[in-house]
Amino acid sequence: MTAVALTGRRVRLEQKAFWRNPEAAFFTFILPVVLVVVEGFMNHGDHLRDGTRTVVMLVPGILAFGLIATNYGNLAATIAILRDQGVLKRIRATPLPPWVFLAGQIGSSLLVSLLMTIVVVTTGTLLFGVHLPPARVPALLAVVAVGSACFCALGLALSGFIRHAQSAGAITNASYIPLSLVSGVFFPFQHRPGWLLRATGLFPVGRLADALRAPFLGKSVSATGLLLMGAWAVLGAAVAARCFRWTKAAA
Amino acid sequence: MSAIVVEGLRKQYGDHEAVRGIDLEVADGQVVCLLGPNGAGKTTTVEILEGYRNRTAGTVRVLGFDPAGQPLALRQRIGIVLQECALPADLRVAELLDAYRDYYPHPRPRDELLDIVELRGESAAPIKALSGGQQRRLDLALALTGDPDLVFLDEPTTGFDPAARRRCWAAIRNLAALDKTVLLTTHYMDEAQELADRVAVLVDGLIVADDAPHRLAGRHLAPTHVSFHLPEGRSGDDLPAVPGEIAAEGGKVMIATREPDVALYTLLAWARRRHLDLSGLAVAPPTLEDIYLALAGSGATR
Numbered sequence: 001m002t003a004v005a006l007t008g009r010r011v012r013l014e015q016k017a018f019w020r021n022p023e024a025a026f027f028t029f030i031l032p033v034v035l036v037v038v039e040g041f042m043n044h045g046d047h048l049r050d051g052t053r054t055v056v057m058l059v060p061g062i063l064a065f066g067l068i069a070t071n072y073g074n075l076a077a078t079i080a081i082l083r084d085q086g087v088l089k090r091i092r093a094t095p096l097p098p099w100v101f102l103a104g105q106i107g108s109s110l111l112v113s114l115l116m117t118i119v120v121v122t123t124g125t126l127l128f129g130v131h132l133p134p135a136r137v138p139a140l141l142a143v144v145a146v147g148s149a150c151f152c153a154l155g156l157a158l159s160g161f162i163r164h165a166q167s168a169g170a171i172t173n174a175s176y177i178p179l180s181l182v183s184g185v186f187f188p189f190q191h192r193p194g195w196l197l198r199a200t201g202l203f204p205v206g207r208l209a210d211a212l213r214a215p216f217l218g219k220s221v222s223a224t225g226l227l228l229m230g231a232w233a234v235l236g237a238a239v240a241a242r243c244f245r246w247t248k249a250a251a
Numbered sequence: 252m253s254a255i256v257v258e259g260l261r262k263q264y265g266d267h268e269a270v271r272g273i274d275l276e277v278a279d280g281q282v283v284c285l286l287g288p289n290g291a292g293k294t295t296t297v298e299i300l301e302g303y304r305n306r307t308a309g310t311v312r313v314l315g316f317d318p319a320g321q322p323l324a325l326r327q328r329i330g331i332v333l334q335e336c337a338l339p340a341d342l343r344v345a346e347l348l349d350a351y352r353d354y355y356p357h358p359r360p361r362d363e364l365l366d367i368v369e370l371r372g373e374s375a376a377p378i379k380a381l382s383g384g385q386q387r388r389l390d391l392a393l394a395l396t397g398d399p400d401l402v403f404l405d406e407p408t409t410g411f412d413p414a415a416r417r418r419c420w421a422a423i424r425n426l427a428a429l430d431k432t433v434l435l436t437t438h439y440m441d442e443a444q445e446l447a448d449r450v451a452v453l454v455d456g457l458i459v460a461d462d463a464p465h466r467l468a469g470r471h472l473a474p475t476h477v478s479f480h481l482p483e484g485r486s487g488d489d490l491p492a493v494p495g496e497i498a499a500e501g502g503k504v505m506i507a508t509r510e511p512d513v514a515l516y517t518l519l520a521w522a523r524r525r526h527l528d529l530s531g532l533a534v535a536p537p538t539l540e541d542i543y544l545a546l547a548g549s550g551a552t553r
Contacts, residue, residue, distance in 0.1 A: 001353055013342070013350050020341035086336035093301060093331045095323055095397070096354040247303060 003100055010104025011111065018108060028074045029116055032066030036120055039186070040128045048188070052217065059124035060212035061185050064147070066116050068176050068205060071109045071148045075155035077168035079105065084165035084248060092246040102244075106152045113148040117141070136215035143221055147208040150229040153236030154204075160243030176205060185209040204232045252315070254279050254401050254432040255300060260309035262295050269295045271456035272309070277449075279400075282423075282433040284443040286543060287453035293436040294334060296453070297405050300434065301331055314401055327356060330394030334405040338386055338393075340379040344370065347378065348392060355397030364392040367429075368422045384415030388422050395426065402426060404435045408442060420445055440543050452546050459546045473537035473545045475511040477518070479504055482527040491521040503531075511536075 001009075019025055039058055046054040082088050091101055117140070124130035132140065158175065162168050180186070182196065183206030200206040207225040214221045255277035262270040270292045277283045285293045298304045299311060302318035302325065311318060316325040339347060345361060352358035365371045368388035373381060381389065387407060394402055407423065408416040423446055427433060437443055443450045444464045451461040460467055474495060480502055481487065487499030495508025508514040511534060522529050 006353060009350065009353050013346065016346065017339055017341045086333050087339065089303070090331065090333055090336050090393075093303075093321065093326060093329070094351065094354045095327045095356070097323075 003097060006096070006100050007103045007107060010100060011107040014104055014108035015111065018112065024074060024078070028066070028070045029112060029119075031069070032062050032116060032120055033123055035062045035065070036123050037127065040124065044128060053130075054187075055124065055128040056130055056216050057188050057213060058186070059120060059128070059130045060216055061188070061209045063117060063120045063144075064205075064209035064212050065180055065185050066120060067113050067144065067148055067208065068151050068180065070112050070116065071151035072155040072158070072176060073169075073172040075105060075109050075152055076158040076162065076172050077165075079156065079159035080162040080168040081165040083159070083245065086248075088246045089248075098246075102156065106149075106156075109152055109155075110145075110148050113144060114141075117144050130216065132216055133218070136218075139221055140212065140215040143208070143211040143215070143226070146226055146229050146233075147204070147211065150204050150208075150233040150236065153233045153240060155236075156244060157236040157239035160240065160245055163249050179203055179205045180209075183209065188213075202228075204229045252279060253277060254281075254314055255434065256310075256312045257296075257300070258310045260296065260299065260311060261307045262292070262299060262304070263307040268307075269456055270299075270306075273453075273456075273458055275451060275458065275461070277432060277434060279432055280430045281448050282427050282435065282446055283449045283451065284447035285434065285436040285453050286438065286440065286443045286450050287436075288438055291453045292456040293438075293453055294405060297403055297434065297436055301329070301403055327397060328400045330397065330399035330402040332387075332390050332394045332402070332404045332407055334409070336390060338378045338389060341377070343375055343377050344381070344389060345374045347389070348396065351393050351396040357398055358396050359398045364395055367395060367425045368392040369418065382415070384411055384418060387411070387415075387419055391419075391422055391426070395431075399431065401432045401434070404433060406436055406438070408437070408439070416442075440538065444538075452543060454546060460542075467542055473541035474507040474509050475537055476535040477506040477508060477511060477514055477533070478535070479518075479529040479532040482522070482529070485527070491517050493517045 036059055039062065040055050043054040043058060048054060048057065079088070092098065121130075121132060121140075125132065155172075158172065162171050179200070183200040183203065184192065185205060207222075207228050211221050211225045211229075253276050255275065257273055257275040260270055260273040260275075261268065273292075273296060275283075285296065287293050295304065299306050300313055300318055302313075302321035305319055314325060314328055316322055318325060342350075344365075348361050348364060352361065361374075362371065365374055368391050370385060370388055370392065373385060378386065378389070391404070391407070394404075404423065408419045411419065420442070423433070423435070427446070435443075435446060447464055449462065450464050450467055451458050452467070453459075481499060481504050487497065487504065490497060490499075490504065493506060493508065493514040494510040495506050495514055498505045498507075506514055506518075515534065518529065
């Protein structure tokens, strides 16, 4: 079997495991949809000072949060748990090329990301009339792809620093939820101090939310934002290549 | 050819030398057991052979390869059951087996694997619905998926109830019947006696004995136990002198002797002359456990 076909099979197997695990499926997939519905109704009819409807900012923001939760949080935690259980160690002793295993994990994450994008955007469109011009769909998908790849790389890098699976959830959440809040992922601040704006602008979290909003606002996607996410992706991949572990740290 | 050749293997962790110079050869088709207490260096040794750990010194050849770095050609020909490994709970038995079958160039048919480990009926079951013993047997089936020449089993039945152990042993015997070379570690004497062609006793990082279970060197260290009920009206003082230690308690006599033939002859002659009946006479040869405890004791007092 070719490596590509094998990667496809790995993706399919990971998908089965993902959807059969209600906890993973809920927190990574269902939660963003629920957030869109709840926050959408709560802010229905509200406008920002520049006249933009709040939901138009909210829907792509929550999509950004969902993509980070899936590709970064869930991926890092899954790897840490599989490592603690010995599953990675066992896989490493089979002829399956290690990169095919990782490609399967990443492929499965990307597939969930694509589905999430479709469901979140469709929900926003049907319930709240958030309009995405068809011509802007390719731009949105490109941002989803770059952002997801960036956070997959960072998730793999982070997994090397999680010593015990029990702390995986706490570590992953602590590393992106506060940053999401100060970066205006859910609610774009209308009066963010300049220093905070500059600081959060260095991180890919707020950059992903901004890049996802652009197609909905009729703006072009910021090349700086994409480049910055690309740079974080390279950094993440480099750290992951050095720090990824297949076996538990010695007791 | 020998499946495994180990010469002068050493492994140092900081100040502690966990493996202190092991020589071991496992011939093709043999089932060899590394027997030893916890902390003797069993898992360290096996994980070096599996390629998970690097050695400090010595030469190691597994199927002709140096296992360090886990080369692909070696991974294709070995099967591993780890001491601790959870299986993906949300998958079904057949799904996991088929996934593993994809990894190997010449996988065994799924039903054949299920037959070897006696899980044919569980093919469609979710893994989380299996008992611990069934999961361990599935683990064994996964190790056999690639039709390996050599299988490592690290403490395959630790923590099992007797029935689950028996079924796991049956699966391992099925595996030996396929002419696979097996390296098994355990701290259960009966497991070694039951399954192994050869037992290497590992104590404190050294192999202190290495032979067939029934011929294990060190057998002289452990006594045979001869026991019987003391005849009516006789006391322990009336017994003849026999080689070994005599203990009489509550009408029962227990003799621990390293010369059971001499002891028995003396006893029976004594009883016959006096027309006594040695009721409940029993002769228990040393178990592997006795030998093991004797060896572990002598190893610990280095």
